[in-house]
Structures are given as structure tokens and as C-alpha cells.
Amino acid sequence: MRRNFILALALLPCMASAAPEQKHGLFWYETPPKAEEANQDEYPRPVVPDADTLFKMHPKQIKKLLNDTLEYAVFALTPEATLDYYKVQDAMRRKSAAFTNLAGYVMLQKPDLNGAMDYPVTKPGNAVRAKQLDQQITDKIRDGKGGYALLYFTQPNCPYCVQQSQILGNFQRETGWLIKEVDILRKPEAAAKFNVDRTPVTVLIKKGAGANDWMPVSVGIDSLSNLKGNIYRLIRQLNGEAAPQQFYMDESQTNGFYDPLADKKI
Numbered sequence: 270m271r272r273n274f275i276l277a278l279a280l281l282p283c284m285a286s287a288a289p290e291q292k293h294g295l296f297w298y299e300t301p302p303k304a305e306e307a308n309q310d311e312y313p314r315p316v317v318p319d320a321d322t323l324f325k326m327h328p329k330q331i332k333k334l335l336n337d338t339l340e341y342a343v344f345a346l347t348p349e350a351t352l353d354y355y356k357v358q359d360a361m362r363r364k365s366a367a368f369t370n371l372a373g374y375v376m377l378q379k380p381d382l383n384g385a386m387d388y389p390v391t392k393p394g395n396a397v398r399a400k401q402l403d404q405q406i407t408d409k410i411r412d413g414k415g416g417y418a419l420l421y422f423t424q425p426n427c428p429y430c431v432q433q434s435q436i437l438g439n440f441q442r443e444t445g446w447l448i449k450e451v452d453i454l455r456k457p458e459a460a461a462k463f464n465v466d467r468t469p470v471t472v473l474i475k476k477g478a479g480a481n482d483w484m485p486v487s488v489g490i491d492s493l494s495n496l497k498g499n500i501y502r503l504i505r506q507l508n509g510e511a512a513p514q515q516f517y518m519d520e521s522q523t524n525g526f527y528d529p530l531a532d533k534k535i
Contacts, residue, residue, distance in 0.1 A: 312341065312344055314341055314345070314350065314353070315334060315337040315338050315341055315353065317334070317338065317353045317356055317357060320356070320359075320360065323356070323357060323360035324360050324363060324364060326360070328361075328364070331357060331360060331361050331364070332361075334357050335354070335357045335358060335361060338350070338353045338354040338356075338357050339354050341353070341354075342354045381526075382526075383526070384526045384527065386525070386526065387521070387522050387525045387526045387527050388526070388527065401521060402519055402521075405501070405519050405520055405521070406497050406498060406501040409500075409501045409504055409505070410444055410446075410497060410500055410501060410504075411444065413500075413504045414444060414445060414446055415476075416475060416476055416477075417446070417473060417474065417475055417476060417500075417504060417507075418446065418447040418448070418449065418473075418474055418476060419437070419446060419447070419448045419449070419471055419472065419473060419474070419486070419500075420448075420449055420451055420459075420463065420471070420472040420474055420483075421433070421434070421437055421448055421449065421450045421451065421469065421470075421471050421472075422451050422453055422459075422460060422463070422465045422468050422469065422470045422471070422472070423450055423451070423452060423453070423468050423469055424452055424453050424454050424468045425452070425454065427468050427469065429468070429469055429489060429490050430468055430469045432490050433469040433471070433487075433489075433490050433491065434450075434469075436490070436491065436492070436493050436496065437471065437496075439493055440493060440496060440497070453465055453466075453468060463483065463485075469487075469488075469489065469490070470485055470487070470488055471485065471486050471487040471488075471491070471496070472484070472485050472486065473485075473486045473500060473503050473504070473507075475507050478507075482507055484503045484506065484507065486499040486500050486503055487499060501519075502516055502517070505520075511523075512530060514529050514530055515528060515529065515530060
């Protein structure tokens with residue numbers, strides 16, 4: 270009897286380890302727990318004040334409220350939450366419209382802050398502006414004929430050089446400028462001096478000046494009008510009439526609306 274009792278005790282751990290494990294999942298007819306719904310208290314509805322209060326709020330406050338109401342409207346998906354968003358948007362729209370109207374009013378009160386004087390936006394104004402700029406470029410290039418020249422760097426078997434040669438030929442016939450063509454293969458020392466390793470490149474040089482008084486005016490094929498504009502601007506640079514910060518300005522814009530160095534010595 271005692272021996273049977275001891276044998277039963279010895280078999281208990283084996284029986285326990287052999288017990289079947291409990292199965293989990295849909296295959297074993299177990300219903301998964303429901304996902305907890307978003308807590309409304311965690312994402313409260315933003316408080317939207319009345320229209321007058323909204324209009325007087327700081328733009329940063331309105332921007333924040335606009336974002337909050339949009340997020341809540343997408344979260345809640347109710348007509349009331351969506352209406353809140355558009356109430357805030359309407360306040361932002363009205364403040365923007367008010368500022369736009371004030372800007373037009375102030376620009377007429379303070380012409381010195383209005384760029385229309387230096388850069389007209391109307392068709393008649395653009396025609397006058399284009400004629401004025403063209404005359405300034407023509408006069409500057411004519412006056413620079415005796416003090417400046419062009420070096421044109423080229424090389425054999427350069428198809429772009431053929432087209433650029435024709436453009437430079439037109440420029441020479443119009444202005445009478447001296448243009449010297451330089452083959453970089455035959456004169457590599459000249460190419461090295463002006464940092465030219467590809468063609469075509471056109472360089473403006475100041476006659477009788479220092480070794481550093483030169484600037485490239487075109488790289489690759491350039492139009493005649495753009496070539497003239499660059500020559501005009503670089504002559505002003507080399508003459509000390511304009512600073513690099515004023516590169517795209519013309520003479521009539523000095524100390525004007527578009528002059529970043531207005532009322533300052535160059």
C-alpha cells in the first residue's frame with residue numbers, strides 16, 4: 270500500500286507536464302478583445318469664440334486654432350466640428366483681405382515704397398521702360414568702344430563656336446568693337462590665363478588696365494541681346510559704377526526701389 274502511494278506521487282509531475290496547452294485565437298473560437306475607442310476627453314473639441322473676437326486675435330492664435338479645428342473636424346466627422354473650422358477660416362480670410370486693401374492704400378500714400386515707379390507693370394509703362402533700357406545699353410556700349418574689347422575663345426570641331434561666331438559678328442558690325450578670336454589649342458597659355466577649358470567663351474577686357482580687369486560675358490551660345498546686356502552690366506562693374514550686389518540694376522534704378530544699396534556709398 271505504501272509502495273503504491275509513493276509511485277503515485279512520483280507520476281504526478283509527468284501527468285502535469287503532459288496536460289494539453291490552452292489554445293488561443295479565432296481558430297479556437299476565441300473572440301478577440303475589442304479595440305478601445307478613442308477617448309473624447311483625450312481630444313476635446315476646440316473652443317471657437319464669436320466672429321468679432323476671432324477677427325481681433327493675433328495671426329499666430331488664429332493659425333493654431335485653424336489647425337486645431339481642422340484636426341478635430343477630421344477626427345469627429347460631424348457637421349458642428351466642420352462648421353467650427355470654417356468659422357475660423359473665415360476670420361483668417363477677412364483679416365487677409367483687410368491687409369491686402371491696406372497695402373494698396375499705403376502704397377499710394379507712400380510712393381517711395383512702391384516699385385511701380387522703377388518697374389512698371391502696365392503695357393505702356395513696359396514699352397517706355399524697355400526703350401529706356403535699350404538706349405542705356407546702346408550708349409554704354411558705344412562709349413566703351415575705345416576702352417574695352419572682347420576675347421573670343423574657340424577651338425576646331427566646336428559646333429557651338431560656329432553659331433557664337435555669327436552672333437559676335439553681328440555685334441561687331443553693329444558696334445565696331447574689337448573682337449579677337451583665340452584658339453585654345455594653339456594658345457593654351459592664353460586659355461590658362463583666363464581660366465578657359467571649354468569653348469565657346471567670350472571675355473570682356475579693359476584696355477590698358479590691370480591683369481584682373483576682365484570678366485566673362487558669355488559661356489556657350491548666347492543671344493545678341495543677352496550679350497549686350499552682360500557687356501553693359503560688366504562695364505558698369507569694371508568702371509566702379511555699380512557693386513556686384515547691383516549687377517542686374519541699370520543706371521536709372523540707382524538709389525531707387527530696387528537698389529539694395531540705396532543711399533549707401535559703393
